[in-house]
Amino acid sequence: MMRQAGRALPEYRAVKEKHSFVEIVQTPELATEVTLQPIRRFGFDAAILFSDILVVCEAMGQSYSFRETGGIEMAFPVQNAGDVDRLEVQGAVERLDYVNQAVRMIRRELDPQTALIGFSGSPWTLANFMMEGGSSREFVQAKKAMYAQPELFESLCRKLTDVIVDYLNMQIRAGVDAVQIFDTSGGTLAGNQVEQGSLRWIREIVSKLDKSVPAIVFSKGTRNWESLVLTGANILGVDWTERLSEVASSLPKQVGVQGNLDPAVLEASPEVAIRETNRILEEMKDRSGFIFNLGHGVRPSSQVELMQAVVETVQASASNTRSA
DSSP: OOTTGGGGSHHHHHHHHHSOHHHHHHOHHHHHHHHHHHHHHHOOSEEEOOOOTTHHHHHTTOOEEEOTTSSEEESSOOOSHHHHHHSOOTTHHHHTHHHHHHHHHHHHHSOTTSEEEEEEEOHHHHHHHHHHTBOOSSOOHHHHHHHHOHHHHHHHHHHHHHHHHHHHHHHHHHTOSEEEEEETTGGGSOGGGHIIIIIHHHHHHHHTSOTTSOEEEEETTOOOHHHHHTTTOSEEEOOTTSOHHHHHHTSOTTSEEEEEEOGGGGGSOHHHHHHHHHHHHHHTTTOTTEEEEESSOOOTTOOHHHHHHHHHHHHHHHHHHHHO
16 A cells, blocks of 8 residues: 555556646546556555545635645635634535545445545644645644634634544545544644644544544654554554654554555665565564555655565565465
């Protein structure tokens, strides 16, 4: 499983030549095609829904677009209580029906033995984009609000949490086999603020999810594993800056571990890709509940042949384990 693997594929670029990113996300047939492309090429055990974390913001009334110079531009920055009041919780999930349709379409097309993973951004991560007004080299506005305007910050996270719960449960009803919460800005919080700014909201979301499928929590750069376990996640994602075996040994056995190959390896050489993949597989060979993955998303500049080398290495290891 490699998040955003499709972005590096020539077949994805062919679709992208004819359709904008937002158009692909919002058109169930196109989202289905792009979701299935990496499965056809690599035979992953799981497909990841092709979508974007910012669809939640758009459904609440804050649309987004792509700047000509690169990065995201939100329609307006959330700066005050009036801006938060403009954001609509009621009807947001209905406005995301294109995701519902895409999940159902993908599930029909996908082999029953291949899992489908849905996802959402975390409230903290989405709040950063919403308050900053788009992409930024350094997100500061959400953090400033958390310290200086806690009521404003909490009212925004309250709305986001309510929508995300409904959104992920909608994906579960539509047929995903697991859901993942991406807290990609988690590591930007001061250690004593991780609970207040992020984990409290994730914990509430997980507690309100349909328990028929596992919940994965990936909080990039967050190191308090005990607190992450307390979110109730069934599986924790780990970024590439940690030694995966050491993290796994600190977690309860019933909590799965996902990770954590450095995405930069996919721009090196086949030898490096195979070596680093084998290193992780060897370290984790005795840990049940281990899901091999990257430590973050695939970059568009990744080399397809290196992705293939990683996949073949993992699949060969799994085959050897089954036959042993």
